[in-house]
Amino acid sequence: MDHRRDGILRLEEMRGQLPDPARLARGPVVVVECVENIPCNPCVAACAKGAITIEGDINDTPSVDFEVCDGCVVCISACPGLSIFVVDASGEGDTGTVSLPYEFRPLPEVGETVTALDREGSAVGDARVTRVLSSKALDRTPIVTIEVPRSETMNVRHFTRKDAPR
Amino acid sequence: MRISEHPILDFDRGREIEFEFDGKRLVGFEGETIAAALHAAEVRVLRRSIKLDRPRGFFCAIGRCSSCLMTVDDVPNVMTCVTPLRAGMKVETQSGKGTIAPEGARLATGDAASEAIPSAVPLAIVGAGPAGLSAAIYAGRLGVESVVIDENDVPGGQLIKQTHMFFGSLDHYARVRGIDIGERLVQDLESCPARLLTGTTVLGLYDDGDAKALSLLKDGQHARLRARAVILATGASENVLAFENCDLPGVYGAGAVQTLMNVYGVAPGERVLMVGAGNIGLIVSYQLLQAGVRVEAVIDAMDEIGGYHVHAAKIRRMGVPILTSHTILRADGETRVESATIARVDERWAPVPGSERTLDVDTVCLAVGLTPNCELALMAGADGVYVAELGGHVARHDRDLETNVPGVFIAGDASGIEEASTAMLEGRLAGLAAAERLVPDADANALASLRQEAEDGLGELRAGPFGERPRFGKNRMFDLVNDTKDERRGS
Missing domain, CATH: 3.50.50.60 (FAD/NAD(P)-binding domain)
Known part of the structure; x- marks a missing residue:
């Protein structure tokens, strides 16, 4: 329960809620970093395929059917806790991508180099922006996809623009 | 400092208007409060306390705490955090209880015809x-x-x-x-x-x-x-917290910080210490980051974060330290917060000697309950x-x-x-x-x-x-x- 003390979720604390290596190798897939019993359920309705479910009452944590999820990213903007990510570690090379919610201005541009950050906010290295989604349907929670080393796809959860004051 | 670009909000500011503050001409916008306009103009001291003549700024920004009382158009004790700014207003720092308004002095109100109140x-x-x-x-x-x-x-x-x-x-x-x-x-x-x-x-x-x-x-x-x-x-x-210099301008309630930045588009400061890691403290910290303000740390005397983990994770992954088992010892500054000193607390909530740390902040935001x-x-x-x-x-x-x-x-x-x-x-x-x-x-x-x-x-x-x-x-x-x-x- 270390995350209750410092706000940093460890991968061990998400055991059982993460896609396995075989699924990760097959294509983009959702990672829902929601481990507490809080009253919330918009993610369930956000997935048109029904991949996300909440058993029992709305305080239960969401479960994902990773066989149904195709990593479409629509659920990312629907999560009030901004705790949904889509990772793609399936490519040929050494890189993968992380899609994440980004409620900051200015938005980065496709091709821009940014600094990838982990759950602690520590710089992991440079990342390239490969996609920026910002439609009205996303209701001011744009989705940005960045390219990172494949080994970091389960660690990178935010980024900062190079010219942003820190 | 006014916020120009925001990921969620568009600030639809009204007409620019002039007003007078302690004899100086300042500009603000129609539709904002006197306190918001003064804050945007870097004015932090709104009055002096009654007995000890200590500088006071606003604290709650919703017309509750009386920390923002000023003399406006010769009328004393005007709650400037909820009083709309009007063109040509004469706003003065108030000392003590103020002076009774001269006959005929009246605070300008809206131009809109007053609706009849049913009986x-x-x-x-x-x-x-x-x-x-x-x-x-x-x-x-x-x-x-x-x-x-x-x-x-x-x-x-x-x-x-x-x-x-x-x-x-x-x-x-x-x-x-x-x-x-x-x-x-x-x-x-x-x-x-x-x-x-x-x-x-x-x-x-x-x-x-x-x-x-x-x-x-x-x-x-x-x-x-x-x-x-x-x-x-x-x-x-909003609750207050007692610590040395907790009445210094720049110590604001979390709701006041939200009012200032999300309603009026005015950043409360440049570097903030957030006291309280419940949902309000975590959410307001995130909103400060969205407004381009740096959050130096979020502290809480409890040994666990009180709010939802997902709210904590949003600011943690941006590099904001969340320090549980920590308290604020004091704020320092002449007329406004220039630094704040925090310390670790033991299991009986007593500060641990030697753990004191002074943070370079200009704002202390209190999110310690309601x-x-x-x-x-x-x-x-x-x-x-x-x-x-x-x-x-x-x-x-x-x-x-x-x-x-x-x-x-x-x-x-x-x-x-x-x-x-x-x-x-x-x-x-x-x-x-x-x-x-x-x-x-x-x-x-x-x-x-x-x-x-x-x-x-x-x-x-x-x-x-x-x-x-x-x-x-x-x-x-x-x-x-x-x-x-x-x-x-x-x-």
Whole structure:
């Protein structure tokens, strides 16, 4: 329960809620970093395929059917806790991508180099922006996809623009 | 410093206007408060304290704490955090209690023709926040006419500064941003037999034969409103924390910081220390980052983060340290915060010698809880009971949110500190209970099903571990009440 003390979720604390290596190798897939019993359920309705479910009452944590999820990213903007990510570690090379919610201005541009950050906010290295989604349907929670080393796809959860004051 | 670009908000500033501050000409925008305009112009000291002549700025920014009193157009003790700025205003730093205004001095009010205040209404609702608006809408669904009174010029209560998406059930506004929920409620109200009376303060609540009388103040004029039932949805006030120099300008309540940056688009400072890692402290820290303000740390004396992990994770992954088992020892600065010193605390909450650390911050934001505003209920004769889990003294009330004074209901944070989501459902229940009393031939089936829906929703929101405190507090409250209505309903 270390995350209750410092706000940093460890991968061990998400055991059982993460896609396995075989699924990760097959294509983009959702990672829902929601481990507490809080009253919330918009993610369930956000997935048109029904991949996300909440058993029992709305305080239960969401479960994902990773066989149904195709990593479409629509659920990312629907999560009030901004705790949904889509990772793609399936490519040929050494890189993968992380899609994440980004409620900051200015938005980065496709091709821009940014600094990838982990759950602690520590710089992991440079990342390239490969996609920026910002439609009205996303209701001011744009989705940005960045390219990172494949080994970091389960660690990178935010980024900062190079010219942003820190 | 004014915020120019924001990911969630567009600041639709009014006309630029000139005003005078201590003999200097400054500019502000029409539609903002005097305190917001002064803050944007880097003015932090608004008055000097009565006995020790200490500098004071604002603290709550919602017209509660009196820390922002200034002399405006020769009128002393003007609450500048809620008073709109007008062109040509003469604003002066106030020393002590101020000087009685010369004859004829009067504070300029709005140009809009003052609406006539009705003399009687079946249902009066005090507070146009999430609870009050929901109460009016649901009472309205059963045909009850109401007047919703709010001291602010804009309805919505604290929703007008909540830029984040709400949690809860999709059936009850989850995923919608608080600012948008406020707008939807105001829209829903338009199709109800309800009238909104903004810019109006309720000064008192009295017995008036078989009804109640409210004494109102609007634009300097007093009025009296008679109502057969009253719902108090008056919200809460922010708690303060005692530490050395906690009265220094730059020490603000979390709600004040939200008001300043999310309503008026003025950044509270450049570097902030957030005290309190409950949901409010975590959410406001994130909003500060969105406004381009640096958050040096979030501290909490508890050994665990009080708020949701997902809120903590959002700021942690941006590099903001969350220091549990830490407290603030003091703030330092001549006339405004220039630094703050924090320390680790041991298991008995005593600061650990040698762990002191001084942070280079210009703002200390306090998110250390809220206290229910239940004064009007107590004035009307409701019993005050102390329930720590509900935030302190609350007015005794039953499951229908009716106090022990028949016809006087209380809902939302005023009845016990929770969230806006629960406030909306409590408002619905209070509105329905008032309607049941006022409309004897109301459709019983419709009433029962609407009531059940709200009760189920409240049950769900309070079911988890984070709902334990209010659930426990409310149950303690209901145990105190001999709930004869439950017996009458056969439940």
